[in-house]
Amino acid sequence: MSLIACRDLCLAYEGKTAVQDLTFSVEPGDYLCIVGENGSGKSTLIKALLGLKKPKSGSITYGDGLRQTEVGYLPQQTPAQKDFPASVGEVVLSGCRAKPFYPRGEKRRAAECMEKLGLTEMKNACYRELSGGQQQRVLLARALCATRKLLLLDEPVTGLDPVISAELYRIIQDLNDEGVTIIMVSHDVDCAIERARTILHLRTVPLFFGPAEEYADSEIGRTFMEGRD
Amino acid sequence: MLDALREMLSYTFLTRALLVGSLVSLCAALLGVSLVLKRYSMIGDGLSHVGFGALAIATVLHAAPLAVAIPVVVAAAFLLLRISSSGRIKGDAAIGLLSTCALAVGVILISLSTGMNTEVNNYLFGSILSMSRGDVILSASIALAVLILFILFYNRIFAVTFDETFARATGVRVGAYNALIALLTALTIVVGMRMMGSMLISGLLIFPALSAMRLCKRFRSVIIVAAFVSVFCFFLGTLVSYLAAIPTGAAVICANMIVLLLLTAAGRLRERIL
Numbered sequence: 001m002s003l004i005a006c007r008d009l010c011l012a013y014e015g016k017t018a019v020q021d022l023t024f025s026v027e028p029g030d031y032l033c034i035v036g037e038n039g040s041g042k043s044t045l046i047k048a049l050l051g052l053k054k055p056k057s058g059s060i061t062y063g064d065g066l067r068q069t070e071v072g073y074l075p076q077q078t079p080a081q082k083d084f085p086a087s088v089g090e091v092v093l094s095g096c097r098a099k100p101f102y103p104r105g106e107k108r109r110a111a112e113c114m115e116k117l118g119l120t121e122m123k124n125a126c127y128r129e130l131s132g133g134q135q136q137r138v139l140l141a142r143a144l145c146a147t148r149k150l151l152l153l154d155e156p157v158t159g160l161d162p163v164i165s166a167e168l169y170r171i172i173q174d175l176n177d178e179g180v181t182i183i184m185v186s187h188d189v190d191c192a193i194e195r196a197r198t199i200l201h202l203r204t205v206p207l208f209f210g211p212a213e214e215y216a217d218s219e220i221g222r223t224f225m226e227g228r229d
Numbered sequence: 230m231l232d233a234l235r236e237m238l239s240y241t242f243l244t245r246a247l248l249v250g251s252l253v254s255l256c257a258a259l260l261g262v263s264l265v266l267k268r269y270s271m272i273g274d275g276l277s278h279v280g281f282g283a284l285a286i287a288t289v290l291h292a293a294p295l296a297v298a299i300p301v302v303v304a305a306a307f308l309l310l311r312i313s314s315s316g317r318i319k320g321d322a323a324i325g326l327l328s329t330c331a332l333a334v335g336v337i338l339i340s341l342s343t344g345m346n347t348e349v350n351n352y353l354f355g356s357i358l359s360m361s362r363g364d365v366i367l368s369a370s371i372a373l374a375v376l377i378l379f380i381l382f383y384n385r386i387f388a389v390t391f392d393e394t395f396a397r398a399t400g401v402r403v404g405a406y407n408a409l410i411a412l413l414t415a416l417t418i419v420v421g422m423r424m425m426g427s428m429l430i431s432g433l434l435i436f437p438a439l440s441a442m443r444l445c446k447r448f449r450s451v452i453i454v455a456a457f458v459s460v461f462c463f464f465l466g467t468l469v470s471y472l473a474a475i476p477t478g479a480a481v482i483c484a485n486m487i488v489l490l491l492l493t494a495a496g497r498l499r500e501r502i503l
Contacts, residue, residue, distance in 0.1 A: 050394075071398060085446055085447065085451045087446065095399070100381050
């Protein structure tokens with residue numbers, strides 16, 4: 001059973017159509033990359049997958065025991081977070097479920113996620129004093145706290161230098177190998193083809209949905225890659 | 230200094246003022262950290278101007294000040310939230326519009342009725358004599374509510390303050406928490422306004438948070454230090470205002486400013502040493 005299945009999805013943003021007639025599904029263990037130019041509806045689609053935006057028509061179904069609030073989301077950073085006084089531990093823990101306090105199991109989960117991403121030593125460090133790459137790792141750990149199944153990453157390497165980007169991609173790959181399903185939005189199409197298993201190319205309507213190898217050979221894929229060079 | 234404090238406490242109205250003032254300072258500091266970090270600092274300024282307008286209406290109608298001010302300011306707080314979330318008018322512009330409007334209405338009403346007198350002056354710049362028994366009870370219950378809600382929902386308030394989108398995506402009812410913070414802010418402002426003055430009360434929300442952020446690197450320590458700084462500055466300001474016979478609200482804000490400068494210097498020094 002698919003983790004997420006979208007059927008004839010239409011999304012509108014302030015009255016304008018952002019996404020139209022989109023049908024695709026995400027299987028457990030998949031590594032899906034959503035590519036497309038700016039304004040192609042990627043951000044709106046993310047909001048819809050997170051349940052922050054109601055579809056105009058069509059449907060999004062969650063399956064395989066996944067609930068909508070169990071999507072681990074790595075958002076793009078906001079300017080307000082750049083000078084936010086918080087420790088790494090506090091930020092990671094905020095990905096856990098409070099009711100209204102954190103149960104012991106959730107705290108242990110946060111510690112595991114920090115360990116997995118090599119953050120345990122930085123637990124008490126100040127988030128705003130970390131480098132961009134370290135901050136992304138902290139936010140990734142927070143996203144992991146919120147999910148066991150599915151990570152949704154929004155342009156995760158924006159503003160990072162190539163070495164740090166490669167490291168982050170490696171971490172994401174490791175998580176995928178451990179069975180976490182990945183949905184990544186990116187405009188770095190070369191990286192997408194290299195790493196992802198499945199590609200969804202969006203320009204309001206879906207232009208391509210299928211395996212990454214097929215995308216590299218397709219006309220739309222080649223045009224998009226050449227256009228960027 | 231202790232003698233002066235003892236002397237102050239022998240006046241009932243000063244004891245009341247100290248009690249109400251420290252409770253209001255405590256609430257303002259807790260709420261202020263979240264507001265400042267969410268870039269909503271000016272919401273306090275807007276609401277206190279609305280409070281001034283409401284007090285003017287109460288004067289004209291010969292009604293009890295709080296009975297008019299509380300509903301009006303709470304309504305304004307929700308209005309501001311709605312406007313800034315709908316996105317048509319940006320938050321800062323909305324606050325500017327609302328606060329000048331309320332001020333204009335207040336000034337017109339006052340000039341039509343009593344004219345500029347001491348009472349109006351007190352509304353603008355505060356008076357330590359204005360605290361009644363009812364105010365003590367009201368402020369104590371509001372302060373208690375703020376404290377309990379803050380402790381109970383501390384983790385969610387952190388999540389909502391740090392990253393609204395992520396919190397919403399994980400199923401936190403962000404709108405409800407924003408409304409809660411706005412409501413508590415409105416109540417804190419109404420209670421504190423008459424002592425601190427509607428022109429000055431918003432400083433209580435902003436100063437302690439900024440002071441604490443100069444020194445602390447964790448959210449929890451920012452909250453705790455802000456609360457201490459706020460109450461300390463209130464006592465210091467009130468004491469100075471008593472000894473030097475100057476307005477309390479202004480003295481409290483000056484005390485806050487001095488502490489902010491000192492802590493900024495301390496923060497810089499620490500960075501240089503470490």
